[in-house]
Amino acid sequence: MIARYELRCSECGALAQRHDLPCAICGELLEFALQNDARDPALARAYIAMVSQRRASNDPLDRSGIWRWRELLPSIPVDAVVTLAEGNLPLYDVSAIAKREGIAALAFLHLGMNPTGSFKDLGMTVAISAAHAAGARRAICASTGNTASSMAAYAARAGMEAYAMVPRGKISGAKLAQMRDYGVRVVEVEGSFDDALAALTARADGEAAVVNSINPYRLEGQKCTAFALLEARSWRVPDWVVVPGGNLGNSSAIGKGFREALALGMIERLPRIAVVQAEGAAPFVRLYTSHTDLIPIVPHTVASAIAVGAPKSWRKARAEIDASHGAVVAVSDDEIDAAKARIGAAGIGCEPASAATLAGITRLRAAGSIATSDDVVAVLTGHVLKDSDASLRVADHRDAGA
Ligand SMILES: *Cc1c(COP(=O)(O)O)cnc(C)c1O
Numbered sequence: 001m002i003a004r005y006e007l008r009c010s011e012c013g014a015l016a017q018r019h020d021l022p023c024a025i026c027g028e029l030l031e032f033a034l035q036n037d038a039r040d041p042a043l044a045r046a047y048i049a050m051v052s053q054r055r056a057s058n059d060p061l062d063r064s065g066i067w068r069w070r071e072l073l074p075s076i077p078v079d080a081v082v083t084l085a086e087g088n089l090p091l092y093d094v095s096a097i098a099k100r101e102g103i104a105a106l107a108f109l110h111l112g113m114n115p116t117g118s119f120k121d122l123g124m125t126v127a128i129s130a131a132h133a134a135g136a137r138r139a140i141c142a143s144t145g146n147t148a149s150s151m152a153a154y155a156a157r158a159g160m161e162a163y164a165m166v167p168r169g170k171i172s173g174a175k176l177a178q179m180r181d182y183g184v185r186v187v188e189v190e191g192s193f194d195d196a197l198a199a200l201t202a203r204a205d206g207e208a209a210v211v212n213s214i215n216p217y218r219l220e221g222q223k224c225t226a227f228a229l230l231e232a233r234s235w236r237v238p239d240w241v242v243v244p245g246g247n248l249g250n251s252s253a254i255g256k257g258f259r260e261a262l263a264l265g266m267i268e269r270l271p272r273i274a275v276v277q278a279e280g281a282a283p284f285v286r287l288y289t290s291h292t293d294l295i296p297i298v299p300h301t302v303a304s305a306i307a308v309g310a311p312k313s314w315r316k317a318r319a320e321i322d323a324s325h326g327a328v329v330a331v332s333d334d335e336i337d338a339a340k341a342r343i344g345a346a347g348i349g350c351e352p353a354s355a356a357t358l359a360g361i362t363r364l365r366a367a368g369s370i371a372t373s374d375d376v377v378a379v380l381t382g383h384v385l386k387d388s389d390a391s392l393r394v395a396d397h398r399d400a401g402a
């Protein structure tokens with residue numbers, strides 16, 4: 001299958017010359033826009049079969065759940081690709097939880113089962129490969145811990161230096177330790193993730209590759225989550241895909257993946273995308289339900305990975321919710337902790353931001369958005385070992401209450 005992409009503005013559609021600057025016309029984020037206009041289900045079936053055969057190959061590109069789909073990614077010279085065999089994503093069926101929630105089916109797609117323990121690897125392999133191909137010597141990002149850990153690992157593999165801007169005192173000890181293990185230089189910034197991102201933007205010199213999710217290569221890798229999910233379900237489209245939202249790159253990317261799968265004839269309909277935010281960091285829920293533009297807030301939540309007050313990809317995410325007739329919902333920190341305890345007790349485990357999905361499902365079911373007949377997939381974004389303080393807090397609480 002031949003897919004053709006053009007780097008364009010995600011809002012006004014203007015063609016862009018460089019991926020690392022906002023649109024020259026309207027200042028919005030760029031995207032790799034699919035140019036194919038003919039659906040071809042027969043060709044799509046043949047392509048899916050070929051990708052499926054690659055799973056048996058020992059070529060590092062084929063061992064990656066991202067590069068297996070390389071015909072659907074921006075073209076990058078094969079010898080510049082930096083991969084850690086990311087993107088082989090388990091889908092765990094949890095029928096006992098589905099029953100408790102009063103829905104037909106529920107499964108967790110665990111993106112924490114990636115080389116550095118979060119979904120950031122799915123996009124980082126593409127962003128660092130693109131930077132490596134372009135000859136960049138340094139990578140930089142703002143991060144609540146997972147982006148920086150992922151960047152640090154892939155940059156180290158590529159022989160690049162890496163710099164992480166992190167909010168002081170706002171990230172888990174495990175994440176800080178992990179990124180330093182890979183040799184990153186850490187710059188602590190007062191305030192929240194948003195302040196770290198603003199500090200990065202002020203410092204960016206055009207020399208270092210910025211690998212936050214404003215980088216459109218990141219989202220191309222992360223869109224493969226949709227393909228991996230469909231592949232694991234033998235191309236049966238679920239009714240809902242539930243994703244936690246912080247900076248909103250991942251929900252945007254997953255929505256894009258499903259839309260491309262539909263446009264290319266790989267599937268016949270879209271699943272509905274639900275974005276879940278923490279109540280103390282829910283500017284997207286607010287703007288979506290009140291039909292306004294973004295009003296930045298100062299974020300407060302135990303779910304540090306989604307503690308973002310001014311999400312950069314809010315326009316992209318809004319378009320994906322609209323296109324899929326999806327939903328947005330906010331959940332409290334107590335609900336996140338309770339959901340985390342349940343996911344742990346199911347033998348799966350995740351970090352707090354990921355548990356927001358299950359808390360969101362409970363809310364959406366109660367509101368009638370998710371129906372009893374629905375088949376739901378929740379996307380777990382980070383590994384249980386990413387935040388051991390949260391695990392101890394939640395387990396102490398559960399054991400005291402039992
Ligand atoms: C980055 C991250 C998120 C938020 O993803 P966005 O793309 O910023 O919305 C959620 N959960 C985990 C574990 C993360 O690392």
Ligand SMILES: [Zn+2]
Nearest residue numbers: 009012023026
């Ligand atoms: Zn534009």
